[in-house]
Amino acid sequence: MPERGRFDLNHSGFGEGLAQNLALLHEFGTRDTSRIRGDGLLGVLDNGIVNAEELFIESPEHRGTVFGLFAQASTTPPCRCKVDLVTSEGYSRAMPSPTDAEIFTRWADTEAPLLPILHAFHDRDGFLREEAIHAISEALRTPIADLYGTVTFYHHFSQHAPGQSAPRVCTGPICKLKGADALLDSMRAEGATPMACSGRCDDPVPVLKGRQTLVACDGQMMPWHSPVPAPNPGGLEECVFASIRQPDRATYDGYRRTGGYLGLEKALATDPAAVRQTVSDSGLAGRGGAGFPTGRKWDAVAEDPREPKTIVCNADEGEPGCFKDRTLMDLDPHAVIEGMAIAAHATGATRGFIYLRYEYPETEQILERALEEARASDLLGSQTGFDLWVRRGGGAYICGEETSLLNSLEGKHPFPRNRPPFPVTHGYEDLPTVVNNVETLASVPPILSNGADWYRHLGTGKHAGTKVISLSGDVRRPGNYEVPLGLPLSELLHEWAGGVPDERVIQAVTMAGLSGGFLAREGLDVTLDEPSIRAQGSFLGAGGIMVLDDSRDMVAVAHSAMEFFAHESCGKCFPCRIGTARLTERLDSGGPSSVESWREEVDDIGSTMKATSACGLGMAAPLITESLARWFPDQVETHVNSTNS
Ligand SMILES: Cc1cc2nc3c(=O)[nH]c(=O)nc-3n(C[C@H](O)[C@H](O)[C@H](O)COP(=O)(O)O)c2cc1C
């Protein structure tokens, strides 16, 4: 009998090989394979890496769609395929379920076990049963009240049927503009619920079901993949996207063929301090939002004598309007692994984690497969002195904040920590830890391969390097674009992305996803770098830009943005917890009856939040109302007058 949930297809070819593989599926619990459809399963036998999107099986025992068949094969026969099967109802229907004891044994003695254990129960049963929570509390010796507090903090850990098999529809700001509310209404009968921006603003409105992301296509819900980024029109040299369009880049063989792991080879032959110096000299700064110099961060970890040290890749990407990290991980997973391995060598770290947002289930499979390949090629694992694991979050924007992320990894309530001390000295398990964004880490291998000067000069003027911008909303060609820092924003919007469709003009763009608030048309004469955008009262941050044309109601957009922050405020400190709620109300109805008193109140709440909030969420959220009032006074006036008439 194949191993539960995972088995090997060992046979190649369309004839006998296929028959043998189908026999394996049969053995796996599928009685009638005659209705298997989709090229994926056939393709996997012939074409190397393939995602088999859907496997439709009709049998007396099981009727329905088995989601998430994910397969990989080497290109030369006899091919060896790894297959994970996940059903729409979790593991329980189509395959034998692991017992509680088997789940605990699987995760015993592993690093950061709470999240994977929660996911194992959630996947098995479709939701977290009360008995499961009690069993976990006992096994991990976590007080039941603490565990309940933690589990219920995450948005996606359901405690009731239909649980994770019920559809969740993205109602983020851009999806709302694309008709998400109507789609959600049309799926209410299936138990659909809304979810915050799920990081696919360049795609049709995504629906998460089980462990699969689906989009509506010709009246059917279809699986969806990260699109390959368009090349830039001027043929400008890129860093992280330079090889991402190469065929098979996501595989180990394809990655190596296109220069992958040369940066690591070079780093391993170099003194760690010299590696850190190269990263410092390149001018690379954090691409997750805060822009802290990467070399300095690594120095601080390396110089701390305490061990073990940890590298954490922040792949939480919860900021609405940002979807670059998913693209990088889906199309170039080995670049992230290589960046982490170089960081480990440079700092002396022996363990690592990729903390992945819940809403990227396909990415988890891609990363796991790449990690297996890297281990099989002796690039990771005990013999190299560094290993790393994926840990999937439970759905919470605040878990992207690095200290909240660390608490989440450690199985604690994911409130942000007070800083100082910072993670470089008191990170994972209170030990020295690098936390870097996906894009930051993926930039490191090309920097090592090509040198610090090469990277520095990719930027324009005095700005070092490149930045991936996630562009969405009212533009002809939404998507991810790797721009030289210092590129004029108007060039990106009009020449690269084709401008605004339907004869309309830009009314505003958001910056840093949502956290940077709005820039109106009058403020768009900026270049894509922090000093230029900060001079307009905003910031570039993680690089999400949503475009809003002149038909959009800016107060409604601001309301949905503030509602997001209110929903995601972790509640640890009251200025943010209460302030985001009050600001949401001011953008809805009621409140002061004159524009002057509306502005006074909104300014007062905003400045208190900025001065006293404990983390970046509470400090940034007021930029929404601040920039709305600054750039769109007429729309604010209409709003205040209409809500009081
Ligand atoms: C509310 C909030 C959410 C954040 N979300 C993310 C995120 O999803 N991904 C990320 O890399 N950084 C995020 N950050 C920034 C991280 O705290 C941290 O600065 C970053 O991961 C460091 O990596 P870098 O130096 O490579 O940018 C967030 C910060 C805040 C305040």
Ligand code: SF4
């Ligand atoms: S500012 Fe908001 S999100 Fe941050 S710790 Fe305080 S309550 Fe939590």
